[in-house]
Amino acid sequence: AAGVIQSPRHLIKEKRETATLKCYPIPRHDTVYWYQQGPGQDPQFLISFYEKMQSDKGSIPDRFSAQQFSDYHSELNMSSLELGDSALYFCASSLGRREGPIETQYFGPGTRLLVL
């Protein structure tokens, strides 16, 4: 079965540079979520989109922005990168039409970002 695709899988940037991470949800999924997992940490929710509109926002720095496009893929844009931004960034997707009281999120393999 098709899964969530994230690109690139690995990314190395210098401080103060910008980075763009991409996420392609499972076909027919219209909701996308972004999480950040620092070294040895649990994943922290950043932001989510449903039908191209922001649906929820977590601990996302102002230097980061994201959007969802008409084909439902999403991009996370990160500017003025800092050393502390080094982390594994996960994207997850779910069906907008709920299968129950809450949607089940399916995660991609993640993008590992290293800021030097």
Add this chain to the structure above:
Amino acid sequence: AQSVTQPDIHITVSEGASLELRCNYSYGATPYLFWYVQSPGQGLQLLLKYFSGDTLVQGIKGFEAEFKRSQSSFNLRKPSVHWSDAAEYFCAVGEAAGNKLTFGGGTRVLVKP
């Protein structure tokens, strides 16, 4: 605010032995609970979930979990561990509004031959 606690940071178990991973949650409303597994360098794979109904839920790879409202717990179990079960396991609680997940700190499982 909701929170999830996984008291055990590391667990070492022998292959073939049983495994139980603890998860305690704090959430004011009806909890929607998940267990995910993360193998080294990999993404998060859903093992099982609990929304309502039967408090013992079956998942993939021979895992099961039991929801105990009185103890605010959702412990994960496997009767006989395989070497391939070595990974990090995350318990999570989901919000119905907004759907975001709050994860516990994770439990790293090591399997001895």
